[in-house]
Amino acid sequence: RKEVEQDPGPFNVPEGATVAFNCTYSNSASQSFFWYRQDCRKEPKLLMSVYSSGNEDGRFTAQLNRASQYISLLIRDSKLSDSATYLCVVNGDSNYQLIWGAGTKLIIKP
Amino acid sequence: EAGVAQSPRYKIIEKRQSVAFWCNPISGHATLYWYQQILGQGPKLLIQFQNNGVVDDSQLPKDRFSAERLKGVDSTLKIQPAKLEDSAVYLCASSTRGGLYDEQFFGPGTRLTVL
Numbered sequence: 191r192k193e194v195e196q197d198p199g200p201f202n203v204p205e206g207a208t209v210a211f212n213c214t215y216s217n218s219a220s221q222s223f224f225w226y227r228q229d230c231r232k233e234p235k236l237l238m239s240v241y242s243s244g245n246e247d248g249r250f251t252a253q254l255n256r257a258s259q260y261i262s263l264l265i266r267d268s269k270l271s272d273s274a275t276y277l278c279v280v281n282g283d284s285n286y287q288l289i290w291g292a293g294t295k296l297i298i299k300p
Numbered sequence: 301e302a303g304v305a306q307s308p309r310y311k312i313i314e315k316r317q318s319v320a321f322w323c324n325p326i327s328g329h330a331t332l333y334w335y336q337q338i339l340g341q342g343p344k345l346l347i348q349f350q351n352n353g354v355v356d357d358s359q360l361p362k363d364r365f366s367a368e369r370l371k372g373v374d375s376t377l378k379i380q381p382a383k384l385e386d387s388a389v390y391l392c393a394s395s396t397r398g399g400l401y402d403e404q405f406f407g408p409g410t411r412l413t414v415l
Contacts, residue, residue: 198340222400233391233406234343277342281400286355288400290342 193217193289194280200295203268210264211294213278223261224279225252228293234277237263265296273298302326304407306392312413318380321410323392324373329405331355331398332369334377335391337409343391349375350398382414 195214203209215223223240238245240261244253251264261280265272278291305324313319325332330351335343346365347357351372360367364383369375379386389409395402 194342233409234404235406236403239401239403284356286348286398286400288345288404290344292340292342 193282194278194291196276196278196291196294198292198294200297202297202299205268205270205298205300207268208264208266209268209296210262211276211296212260212262213280213291213294214258214260215278215280215289216259217280217282218256218259220280220282222281222288223252223254224288225261225263226277226279228275228277230274237276268298270298270300272296304392304394304405306390306407306410308410309408310411310413312415313382314415315384316381318378319382319412320376320378321390321392321412323375323377323407325375325392325394326405329394329396330372331395331402332375333391333393333395333404334367334375335393337389337391339388346377348398355398379412382412384414387412387414 193216225237226234227237228234240252249266253262275293275295277293282289307322332349334346337343346360347367348355349369352369367377389411391409393404393406395404
């Protein structure tokens, strides 16, 4: 099992719809979780950190499920500009190591 | 505030040649990372510096890759000799302290093509 796994997609979603995708991780002791966004041929940028209690930032909601070892990202009222690859990042065994998923590609269609 | 700077943006070389990439992190950031991102994959950490010391280089192919961060500021990554499978985007990132909860800020990357 990979340390961090994501469905590569692509998820093709009409504008205005709600879309959600998950990221599973193998290390039950992981403490830090992030979603980064990467536009085509651009560098990754932090979208949001994922807290134990879940957190929301506008149309984006991130949640952590420790029992099943996954984090999720929900996007409501999707916009064309949300089209990107969403990368999941989880800390590994050491105090500084972060493991990156391969990303989920999202395409929002008019 | 200036972001992470990288150069060159693009590089095309033939296999067995050498290549070097340069990165200047955000001012005051103690931690610097070099990642390799192959098309369709997530970033893979090659090396992490804390100031001018190496924190993690477990995935750096040390027979051909080397990196240094003199004076704890800018950094260079070198490949010598290059192989076809080294074709990728090389991303440099920095963070304030390198802690598990710190945001990483990325540069635009160097796109390397090995022919």
